Amino acid sequence: MNLVRIGDIELASPICLSPMAGVSSLPFRVICRSLGATYSPTELTSARSIRYNGIEKSMQYMRIDPASEGITAIQLFGSEPEDFTCAIERILDDDRLNGVSMIDINMGCPVAKVIKTGAGSALLKDPGRASAIVKAAVAALSGAGRQIPVTVKTRIGFDRNEKGSPDFARMLADSGARMICVHGRTQADMYSGNADIGAIALMRRSVEDYDLAFFANGDISDGLSARRMLDETGADGLMVGRAATGNPWVFDKIRRELDGREAAPVTLDERKRMLIKELEGRCLYAREDIAVREMRGVMTFYIKGTPGAAQLKVALCGAVSLSQVREILFDE
Ligand SMILES: Cc1cc2nc3c(=O)[nH]c(=O)nc-3n(C[C@H](O)[C@H](O)[C@H](O)COP(=O)(O)O)c2cc1C
Known part of the structure; x- marks a missing residue:
């Protein structure tokens, strides 16, 4: 290019x-x-x-x-x-x-x-x-x-x-x-x-x-x-x-x-942290519960295909705060 x-x-x-x-x-x-x-x-x-x-x-x-x-x-x-x-x-x-x-x-x-x-x-x-x-x-x-x-x-x-x-x-x-x-x-x-x-x-x-x-x-x-x-x-x-x-x-x-190089695999932990980073960013511009709700459709993509994704998805869809999302992702 x-x-x-x-x-x-x-x-x-x-x-x-x-x-x-x-x-x-x-x-x-x-x-x-x-x-x-x-x-x-x-x-x-x-x-x-x-x-x-x-x-x-x-x-x-x-x-x-x-x-x-x-x-x-x-x-x-x-x-x-x-x-x-x-x-x-x-x-x-x-x-x-x-x-x-x-x-x-x-x-x-x-x-x-x-x-x-x-x-x-x-x-x-x-x-x-x-x-x-x-x-x-x-x-x-x-x-x-x-x-x-x-x-x-x-x-x-x-x-x-x-x-x-x-x-x-x-x-x-x-x-x-x-x-x-x-x-x-x-x-x-x-x-x-x-x-x-x-x-x-x-x-x-x-x-x-x-x-x-x-x-x-x-x-x-x-x-x-x-x-x-x-x-x-x-x-x-x-x-x-x-x-x-x-x-x-x-x-x-x-x-x-x-470029003919290999891409580094992305770990589940990195995915979860990135999800939180995006959500924290969204919370700067919208009320926290609204930001969490607006991001529901996207959150599930971060964890797609990982073990336990189905349960996580259900739990994430019920979350209304940043701290709840953090708990769901990191205190399993
Ligand atoms: C959820 C969703 C929302 C989209 N919103 C827009 C939009 O606001 N403006 C736009 O030009 N295209 C929009 N698109 C189309 C995408 O920009 C893109 O053209 C389409 O998904 C094909 O590219 P892809 O195969 O890489 O996904 C949207 C697509 C999806 C799946």
Whole structure:
């Protein structure tokens, strides 16, 4: 992998944490960075909600910390260009957010409640609207005198039989996106089946002559799958999603294995300590019982596949405080 440019931002061998709602908390993103993730966009946040309900309601999804994250990206979703204009203006007006490095636009979310509003992967079926959204975001940023690139995360298509959307990729580049990340599934696939690497490669080739970084995403979990994705798509960078949930070591593993080195095994004790570290981090930003509840879905991933995981999982799901989680994990 070479040096990659997204606007004025230079990244060496980008392997990033793919944005995941409920998973990509600020503490987890910082942990992933310490283990080799290049950067990690926030989870998706509604541009419309920022516009009409103000920034505070969405802050929990958008919180960034450039000092500990390095490169930051806030991901927005929506279907009205004007919502993006307003949301970006509000972000740039907020001292906690205006240090953001990139604005990422979600054009891949397959969830019904998002696509029925014309947002997320529904935009694959409405390229005119998708283009207007990218242009509105680019204009809002440059109008504020900021050199903040706009990036887009999308899929290979909407309908199940689609084998890539090269015109859509070119349209995004023509509209001003500086990086696109393509997940190798269609909306209809949701998360089932295997990522279609050929379809990603088709989209990659379609924008080869553009000043556009291209990232590939889908089913990357180790050096082998990362190597295959890089070789078969020619992508400039990778995003890793589910394989990183409760497993931030995956970035170190992928980097080592790509270099032909072996990854060090992670002990159960290390897993438990990392779970606590993430939870402690979450408790800095949310009331303790809320942080514990919000992390329930993720906690079980830290201990997945270890002896006694099933019992631990049941106990962890009943915990409401940090001390209870500690007791469950360490006083067995
Ligand atoms: C629980 C969950 C939440 C997700 N949330 C988002 C999101 O907020 N924004 C986004 O662009 N993609 C989201 N995704 C999609 C992932 O970023 C990624 O594209 C997908 O999981 C495929 O990559 P993987 O095979 O490495 O997991 C989510 C996926 C999962 C499993």
